[in-house]
Structure formats: C-alpha cells, structure tokens
Amino acid sequence: MSYKEFLKRVDENKVVIPKGSFEGMRVDCEIFLNREIEKYLEEDSVKQLVNVSKLPGIVKKSLAMPDIHSGYGFPIGGVAAFDLKNGIISPGGVGYDINCGVRCIVTDLKRNDLKKCIKELLTKIFLEVPSGIGSEGSLRLKKNDLKRIVLKGAFWAVENGFGDDRDLESIESNGCLKGGDFECISEEAIERGISQQGTLGSGNHFLEIDYVSEIFDADIAKKFELFENQIVIMLHTGSRGFGHQICSDYVSLFQKDLRKKGIPLPDKQLVYSYFNSDLGRRYYKAMAGAANYAFCNREIIGYMIKKTILKFFKVSQNDLKIELLYDIAHNIAKIEEYEIDGKKGKLIVHRKGATRSFPKGHPELKGIFKETGQPVLIPGDMLSGGYILVGGERSVEETFSSTCHGAGRTLSRKEAVRFSKRVNVFDKIKESGVFVLSQSNRTIVEEIPQAYKNVDDVVKTVRDAKLSFPVAKLLPIGVIKG
Amino acid sequence: MEYRLLDDTGDLGIEVKGEDFSKLFENLGNSIYDIMLKREDVFISKIERDTLKEDSLEDLLIKFSNMIIYKLECKRFVGKIVKADFKKSKKFFVVDYKIFGERFVPSRHFIKNVFKAATYHNFEMVEDEKYKKVKIYFDL
Numbered sequence: 001m002s003y004k005e006f007l008k009r010v011d012e013n014k015v016v017i018p019k020g021s022f023e024g025m026r027v028d029c030e031i032f033l034n035r036e037i038e039k040y041l042e043e044d045s046v047k048q049l050v051n052v053s054k055l056p057g058i059v060k061k062s063l064a065m066p067d068i069h070s071g072y073g074f075p076i077g078g079v080a081a082f083d084l085k086n087g088i089i090s091p092g093g094v095g096y097d098i099n100c101g102v103r104c105i106v107t108d109l110k111r112n113d114l115k116k117c118i119k120e121l122l123t124k125i126f127l128e129v130p131s132g133i134g135s136e137g138s139l140r141l142k143k144n145d146l147k148r149i150v151l152k153g154a155f156w157a158v159e160n161g162f163g164d165d166r167d168l169e170s171i172e173s174n175g176c177l178k179g180g181d182f183e184c185i186s187e188e189a190i191e192r193g194i195s196q197q198g199t200l201g202s203g204n205h206f207l208e209i210d211y212v213s214e215i216f217d218a219d220i221a222k223k224f225e226l227f228e229n230q231i232v233i234m235l236h237t238g239s240r241g242f243g244h245q246i247c248s249d250y251v252s253l254f255q256k257d258l259r260k261k262g263i264p265l266p267d268k269q270l271v272y273s274y275f276n277s278d279l280g281r282r283y284y285k286a287m288a289g290a291a292n293y294a295f296c297n298r299e300i301i302g303y304m305i306k307k308t309i310l311k312f313f314k315v316s317q318n319d320l321k322i323e324l325l326y327d328i329a330h331n332i333a334k335i336e337e338y339e340i341d342g343k344k345g346k347l348i349v350h351r352k353g354a355t356r357s358f359p360k361g362h363p364e365l366k367g368i369f370k371e372t373g374q375p376v377l378i379p380g381d382m383l384s385g386g387y388i389l390v391g392g393e394r395s396v397e398e399t400f401s402s403t404c405h406g407a408g409r410t411l412s413r414k415e416a417v418r419f420s421k422r423v424n425v426f427d428k429i430k431e432s433g434v435f436v437l438s439q440s441n442r443t444i445v446e447e448i449p450q451a452y453k454n455v456d457d458v459v460k461t462v463r464d465a466k467l468s469f470p471v472a473k474l475l476p477i478g479v480i481k482g
Numbered sequence: 483m484e485y486r487l488l489d490d491t492g493d494l495g496i497e498v499k500g501e502d503f504s505k506l507f508e509n510l511g512n513s514i515y516d517i518m519l520k521r522e523d524v525f526i527s528k529i530e531r532d533t534l535k536e537d538s539l540e541d542l543l544i545k546f547s548n549m550i551i552y553k554l555e556c557k558r559f560v561g562k563i564v565k566a567d568f569k570k571s572k573k574f575f576v577v578d579y580k581i582f583g584e585r586f587v588p589s590r591h592f593i594k595n596v597f598k599a600a601t602y603h604n605f606e607m608v609e610d611e612k613y614k615k616v617k618i619y620f621d622l
Contacts, residue, residue: 052521072603096598096599096601132588192552203622225599239511241598244598244599245552248600256541267603268602413493414487414494
C-alpha cells in the first residue's frame with residue numbers, strides 16, 4: 001500500500017496522515033495542499049514526511065507546506081519542531097545550502113525607467129555580482145574575517161562598509177543567529193567559504209529585477225512603500241560551498257555516531273543527534289555559523305547591487321531610493337518559543353524549504369513589521385515572478401510560524417532538459433520579454449517554468465489556510481540565473 | 483565508461499559499476515568528471531594524489547566523491563583521468579588515488595553540471611561475482 005493512500009483530506013487546504021497509520025509514528029503528518037496542486041504530490045515526499053514523524057522528541061506534528069517535493073531526509077517544504085531537552089537536531093531538516101534565503105530590495109524606480117536600459121543595467125549587475133560554478137568574490141577575506149562573519153553575520157558586512165546598519169532590523173534574526181562557533185567548522189569548509197563571500201552561486205540561485213504588478217493589501221503595501229509598477233529586486237542565495245561542506249561533514253559524523261550506537265534509520269540522509277548531546281550542539285553551532293555566512297553574503301550582494309545601480313544612473317543614494325525591504329531564511333533550524341499544552345517552552349524548529357511567517361505583534365519583530373507582520377518573500381519560476389506576503393496569526397498555532405518558500409519543482413532537472421528539447425525555451429523566453437542572463441545555458445534549461453508548480457496555486461493555499469497573506473505580486477523584467 | 487544517470491526531482495544521481503573496488507572508484511571519479519565537464523577539453527599538466535580512509539565503504543565512496551567537488555571549488559583543479567587503488571585493512575577501507583588533470587580555466591573548461599555535494603540519499607551498493615555497483619545522488 002502506498003503512503004499517499006493514507007492521506008485524509010480534512011479541509012480544502014489540508015491533508016493529514018494520522019499518527020498510527022505507520023509503525024513508529026509519534027505524531028500526525030499534515031500537508032497544506034489544495035485540490036489543484038494535490039496532483040503534484042510525490043509518493044517519496046510523503047514517505048519522507050512520515051519518516052520525520054518518527055524522530056525522537058518531535059512536537060505536535062510533522063508538517064509540509066504546499067510547495068512540498070522530495071528532498072534529502074526531510075521533504076523540501078518540511079517543518080518540524082523538537083523538544084530542546086529530549087529532542088533531536090537533524091542536518092536533513094536544514095538542507096545542504098544552510099540559510100538559503102531571499103532578499104527583497106525596493107527602489108523608487110518605475111517600470112518605465114528601465115524600459116530602454118534593462119539589458120544594459122542587468123549586464124552591469126551580472127558583471128559585478130559573481131555567479132556560476134565555484135564563483136569567487138572580489139573580497140579577499142582572511143581567516144579571521146571568516147571567524148567574525150561566523151559570529152556576527154550581516155553585522156560584519158555593515159561594520160566593514162558593505163552594508164547599512166538600518167538593514168539589520170529588516171533581516172530575519174537581525175542577520176545573526178546566536179551561537180555561531182568557528183571551532184565547530186572544518187578546515188575544508190573554511191577553505192570553501194573564504195573565497196565565496198559576495199557571490200550568487202549556481203543552480204536555482206538568482207537575482208531578479210521585477211516590477212510590482214498587483215497590490216492585494218493597500219494598507220500594508222503603503223507601509224512597505226510599495227506601489228504598482230515599482231521596481232523591486234529579489235535575490236535568492238545562501239551559504240555557498242561553506243554551508244554545503246558543513247552539512248556534508250556533519251551528515252558523515254552523525255552517520256558514524258548512529259552506526260556506533262546501533263540506531264537504524266529509515267533513510268540514510270535522515271541522520272540526527274540529540275540537541276543536548278555534544279555532537280548535536282556542535283552541529284547547531286556550525287549551522288548557526290553557516291547561517292551567519294549566508295546573512296552576510298546577501299547583505300554584501302545587496303550592497304553591490306545598490307552601488308551598481310547608483311553608478312549606472314550616475315546618482316547618489318540621496319537621489320535614488322534603493323532599500324532593503326526584508327531578508328528571510330528558508331533552510332534553517334532555530335530556537336523559538338511556543339505554547340504547548342498550555343505551557344511556554346523552547347523548541348528547535350527546522351524549516352527545510354519553508355519560510356518563517358511571524359504575524360503582527362510578534363515580540364521578535366521590530367519597527368513597522370510589528371504592526372504589519374513579517375514580510376514573506378516567495379519567488380516563482382523565472383518568467384512568472386513571485387509574491388510579497390506577510391505572516392498570518394494562524395501560522396503560530398498551525399505550523400510553528402511557517403509558510404511556503406517558493407513554487408516547488410515538479411520536473412527533475414533531467415526531465416526539464418528533456419522537455420526543453422520539445423519546446424524551444426530560448427524562443428519562449430524571448431517571447432515573454434524577460435531578459436535572462438546566465439553563466440550557463442544549461443541552468444536556464446533546467447530552470448524552465450514548466451519544471452515548477454504554479455506559484456499562484458501555492459500562494460492561494462497558504463492564503464486560504466491563513467498562514468500568510470499576499471501584499472503584492474511581482475513580475476520579472478530581467479533575471480540573472482546562477 | 484560504465485555509468486548511467488538516475489532521475490531525481492531536485493537533483494541528479496549516477497549508477498556506476500566496476501569489476502573490482504579499485505575499478506569502481508576509478509569509474510566513479512571518471513564519471514563525475516564526465517558529467518561535470520567536457521573531459522576532452524582537459525589537458526594533463528598536474529597530478530593530484532592522496533589517500534582517503536573511512537570505517538565504512540559507503541562513507542569512503544561519499545568522501546571520494548566530495549573530494550572531487552572540493553578540488554574544483556578550492557584547488558581550482560579539474561581532472562581528465564582518475565586512477566585508484568582500493569585496500570581493506572582490519573579497521574579501515576582505504577583508497578589511494580591519482581587524478582591527472584590541470585588548473586580549472588572557466589573560459590576553456592565548459593561546466594555542464596555543477597555538483598555541490600554527494601549525499602547518502604537512496605545510496606545503494608550491490609556486489610555480485612561480476613561487478614561492484616553503486617548509486618549515489620548529488621546535490622546540484
């Protein structure tokens with residue numbers, strides 16, 4: 001019998017596999033999914049979600065967002081919270097690209113301002129922000145700089161003149177996860193990380209110039225200073241080779257540890273250690289260091305983009321607004337406080353391809369976001385654009401304050417390449433009017449729109465489930481693929 | 483070369499075989515380079531060699547694959563031919579390898595696929611009288 005056969009629809013936006021359906025399940029599994037996108041649900045990703053429900057110390061439920069698809073250990077789109085005293089931490093619940101995330105920069109440029117110069121401007125940015133395989137940044141970091149980045153995150157960029165201190169309160173966790181520790185990070189990771197600060201990377205990472213095509217919530221849009229036809233920039237990248245190496249190192253260490261203890265695993269990638277164990281703590285500190293590396297990376301790239309645009313238009317920052325709206329992580333494990341059975345307690349919340357979605361009034365939010373809720377940034381495929389949403393109150397009790405992170409793949413990279421042989425992708429891009437640049441045509445082919453779910457359907461599910469609410473829709477005019 | 487590509491929604495897997503473990507490691511290394519770039523563009527002007535050891539064969543195969551990724555990202559080295567010699571001691575599984583290649587030159591070496599990490603996802607190792615076979619999935 002398949003895993004999917006155990007799914008029960010409980011409402012228009014949610015399906016459940018009750019605890020007890022499979023041996024070893026400690027909690028229910030819940031997937032936020034409307035009927036339109038249910039057809040994309042893969043057997044393997046449901047199996048992965050059930051495997052997560054069996055992990056020690058899991059609290060309330062094993063969750064997945066509507067952009068769920070098969071990952072390593074956890075499904076992508078997976079959310080799970082574990083008790084700090086008796087629960088585990090798992091690199092499979094964070095992912096290889098630790099703190100892969102999205103940054104949204106708003107400007108006071110209008111769509112028409114770029115009509116004639118988008119190609120020229122995007123090419124300038126393409127030349128300034130290194131992308132592609134093992135791309136190296138222009139920053140020449142010393143080991144001590146990296147040590148400080150691991151500790152301080154985006155603050156390092158600000159104190160070294162690569163960012164603005166006003167940005168910090170517009171970054172999740174103010175751009176720094178406490179506990180980053182250089183001593184818990186291998187020499188290989190340090191070597192991979194030292195040359196890659198301020199680089200976009202490859203694969204599904206991108207930099208997009210969009211315009212606001214539709215406003216859904218005029219009040220919040222006004223508070224975010226968003227207006228129709230406004231130019232905004234979306235950036236998607238993470239901790240580069242640094243995070244990958246840290247994940248690889250700890251997956252291997254956890255494997256050895258579990259083997260030594262004779263603990264069997266349903267999936268070799270679903271390794272874990274108790275959060276309170278020495279190995280669990282060491283992973284957390286290394287993971288926090290990689291998360292800080294990623295916050296710093298996006299702050300530096302944001303600074304490069306701003307500098308390039310100002311230079312391109314030959315204006316100063318007093319003449320042209322280019323400001324950070326928000327910066328969020330979608331591959332991370334964080335200590336957060338929740339009320340469970342009437343008692344407040346700290347949990348380690350894993351979000352693997354899921355975005356934090358704090359509602360208005362949340363004590364961790366600052367400034368305007370305390371009134372509006374935290375911005376949630378959801379990119380779609382390279383031609384369909386994405387959304388700016390805000391966190392909804394229901395997410396706190398339903399999903400440990402989490403929502404979706406993107407559209408979610410439906411085709412493998414190999415299938416996408418096969419599909420593009422039937423349809424001329426480059427003609428389609430030309431017809432769309434979106435100017436696309438990449439170090440490799442292969443990346444463009446692998447990232448075709450048909451390889452992803454419709455982001456509108458994904459956002460509709462989280463809106464109807466009241467996990468987060470759309471504020472504005474963005475459409476691309478220029479895209480740099482990594 | 484004896485490998486085939488495996489489908490995965492997010493990333494890419496390969497199935498490699500060899501008549502013994504030394505050949506399996508050689509074929510694994512050569513197939514990673516084959517999928518990663520056009521090997522015909524790589525000249526031989528440098529040899530990278532080392533010994534890797536692990537307490538399980540599975541860990542050693544993953545470590546060996548990750549070593550190739552590390553060499554490209556950190557040492558800016560690309561390989562054309564991989565040679566390997568596998569041994570099993572009482573405690574460890576050991577591989578001595580030599581990679582014949584050169585410094586990575588982005589303008590000359592066309593990268594087809596960017597590997598970021600070898601994973602344990604759906605890892606499979608099969609041995610019969612004729613072949614040793616392994617399936618490894620890579621994060622791209």
